[in-house]
Amino acid sequence: MDWIAIEDQYSTGVYAKRSISISHGSGATLTDNEGKTYIDCTAGIGTANIGHANPRWVKALAEQAAKVVSCPEMFPNQQRAQYMQELITAAPQNLTEVFFCNSGTEAIEGAIKFARAASGHSEIVAAKRGFHGRTMGALSATWNKKYREPFEPLVPGYSHITYNDISGLEAITESSAAIILELVQGESGVYPIDPAFLQAVREKCDQTGAYLIIDEVQTGFGRTGKLFATQHYPVKTDFLCLAKSIAGGFPMGAILIDEKFGKFSPSIHGSTFGGNPLACAVASETLKIIQEEKLAENAATLGQEFMQALAAIDSPLIREVRGQGLMVGVELKQKVAPYLKQLTDLGVLALPAGMTVLRFLPPLVITREQLQKVVEAVRTVLTVE
């Protein structure tokens, strides 16, 4: 059966598809329908931090599926209650409440809605190069015009400042509801935040009353070397948006909310699937796996070694290697598409970020030996004779 051709026939065309059809995975590897195995440095675009087909995750999923799946938040549920407690315990101390949803863009939409409702203001400041999702509110915070222009007019009240430029913070005023930022800008090219900029943002928020929304959809759950990237910095966030790896690959999102907000009015926001017991069960198991198997620590140690090894590649094609933990970008002096294809041929799956950055987001269970093979493959494709 030609699964690739069948998908091509029926899908909308919005995805630039790769030329291999994935059959199954295990840990940090994926296998295609031809039986070829790849080292996976895409992790489902950062969703598979605990690896593919983790047996503990599979067991948690099956056990909860046999109990109850459909149980919206109007009915309290033991599994949800337990996970709420575990997540809040693991989160920075000031974040004391949680809203569950089903994806990253929904977490951003929800945080923007809560910030507008709590502040009574509508203006949202975002960063150039930022990516926050594709629903209308999150898309309005997203910078890339390729994603925005076909859908204009977007939601009014948004402006964009230069990331890591303190002089632009004048845009945050008394009439701002919030500023939204990634701590490592992922989709646009893997750009880590400058700690001094983040500190200045917090101070400006404190002066003006604007809220700070941190988008940890991609950086969360151990990716950058801490459970949450915000834990690298002594800066409090008012809303922390999570998704991707929260439930080990099962669709889920969450907004963690500062204690100062107290309770919001009943029915001002909601989600049918949000907080369903199946998502909560696998999220709970995922969190335990990350903590017990020390996956954030693994990301910190191996990420640093990986970046050093990449930076040591002697290639005129490389402009810069940057990142945090196992969120790593190799900026090239030219477009990455042909190199992604060559890496695939050598058995390594990687992602683009923007046009010129090779992005590596492997499962955090990846081994040192697997990462050495990735470095060798990158060296091979970037070596100029």
Ligand SMILES: Cc1ncc(COP(=O)(O)O)c(C=O)c1O
């Ligand atoms: C930082 C960030 N925010 C939001 C999103 C949107 O998440 P989703 O695709 O789950 O809606 C993404 C997706 O890549 C992301 O990287």
